[in-house]
Amino acid sequence: MNKGELVMNNLMQQGCPVLFGCGTVNQIGVEAKKLKITKALCVYDNTMKNTGTADRVIGCLTDEGIEVVSFDKVLPDPPEEICDEGAELGRKEKVDGVIAIGGGSTIDTAKAIDILLTNPGKIDDYFGHPFPSMPPNPILPLISIPTTSGTGSEVTFAGVITSNKAGGKRSVLATGHFAILDPELTVTAPPSVTAQTGMDAFCHAAENITNVRDNPKSTVLASHAVKLLLEWLPVAVKDGKNLEARTQVALASNFAGIAINEGWTSYGHCMAHAMAATVVEAAHGNLCALAFPVYIKIRAEECPEKVMILADALGLNLDKDVSPRELGEAVSQRVIEFNREIGVKSLKEMGVKREDLEGHLEHGQAVLNDFNYERYDRNPKPAEFWTDKIVEVFDIYQ
Ligand SMILES: [Zn+2]
Structure with missing residues (x-):
């Protein structure tokens, strides 16, 4: 294959839009409104809870009149049960959007939860190896707010979840609708x-x-x-x-x-x-x-x-x-x-x-x-x- 063919055969995907810069996290309420989110499931972990970052984001959302449901049980190398549990909460509360606040594990968990908010079953139904197929129904609006600099999950098309059956990592397909990348949020990372x-x-x-x-x-x-x-x-x-x-x-x-x-x-x-x-x-x-x-x-x-x-x-x-x-x-x-x-x-x-x-x-x-x-x-x-x-x-x- 020559270089020209390589260029022609590659999909130049653009991922999701990213608002980048110090202080941009304060825009979350406005951006969520643009995506017509009225009741958001905020997904995060203990660290985000303890550092006050989750509260800061939730405050910006409620200031814009957006209702918030919190799911704060994210774990590293996201276990599939946590995704199912978060989805159960989101389904019960009838949220119309998902906001991930945290590192790659949080964003990946939020992607998995979001798949289950518009598609039936458990997240195990949507695993595939090496690549899963696209879930039938599009996900609800998903905004990612990364607090570490590493995975790039805010712009990738997949979430990586730990599968019990496979005994290792499996992927699910979901791309976020918007991301806010505020470097100030990463200063607390040790x-x-x-x-x-x-x-x-x-x-x-x-x-x-x-x-x-x-x-x-x-x-x-x-x-x-x-x-x-x-x-x-x-x-x-x-x-x-x-x-x-x-x-x-x-x-x-x-x-x-x-x-x-x-x-x-x-x-x-x-x-x-x-x-x-x-x-x-x-x-x-x-x-x-x-x-x-x-x-x-x-x-x-x-x-x-x-x-x-x-x-x-x-x-x-x-x-x-x-x-x-x-x-x-x-x-x-x-x-x-x-x-x-x-x-x-x-x-x-x-x-x-x-x-x-x-x-x-x-x-x-x-x-x-x-x-x-x-x-x-x-x-x-x-x-x-x-x-x-x-x-x-x-x-x-x-
Ligand atoms: Zn990696």
Whole structure:
């Protein structure tokens, strides 16, 4: 396939409109009214309740005469029961819109709840792998207010939910109608959360550039996201109150989210999902950050020209005739240094032992279970290969 065909065959999706900037959260009432919301289900977690962010949003809504029903039971890696429970409340209260206040887990939970407000059954009925089909009825107006910078879920078309039956993550399809991205809301995120979510955004961008489904638009957005994160994520980690850093990181996360809507992530994310399912319970962004240096060495052999675009975004200034192996090594080392700089924890620091990994084929099999070869790779590699790669994740970053 030549470059021209690639451009012609890609859907340049624009996602949902985003109101971006400090203080924009105060517009929520006005924006909800524009979407004809009169009774909103506000979806959030304990942190949003305790920090007062949820109350601030609810105040802006009630000021505009909008009735509010609160659902404050969101949990990380959203369990399917929580989505069903939130939907039950929304159905009972006959809400006509949903507002997500929080990080990626909250936005994904809100997407799942919203599907069930216009469609029958439980959220398990709408899972699919690798991709579900679109629920028959369109969802109610959904506004997302992200409070971390990482998932880009405010602009993506899917929500990721933990399925009991599958024993891992499954997706549902729903795109929000509007998002308010106010960097001021991210200043309360502690350094570890800032680093993890920021690395999730980094991996979205960097896996997107090096994916089989990249396109010129997503590559431009993702390359810029990488540059912004390289410069500003360490600042945001060290000084959470630095609004310029928070703004640039929020922008990067949003750009990376738009990019993966079209080009998706790659098997760095599959490795992270597999480690979460079998190796260790840890934040998604932390595991993505650890998997990336191993992932990129594989991709450097498979598509050096794409990895070179990433190397340029990282400011590596490599020789144009560098070998794929040297290229992969250079990018991998740069990301390991970056992980160290912002305090990403290693598997060892999380209590994993090397002997828990070596020869454990179920870990490699979990990577394969997360795969869609149409999407990633037409030359499947066996479970042994991926088990060895997870051991490498342990070895190269201790
Ligand atoms: Zn991710």
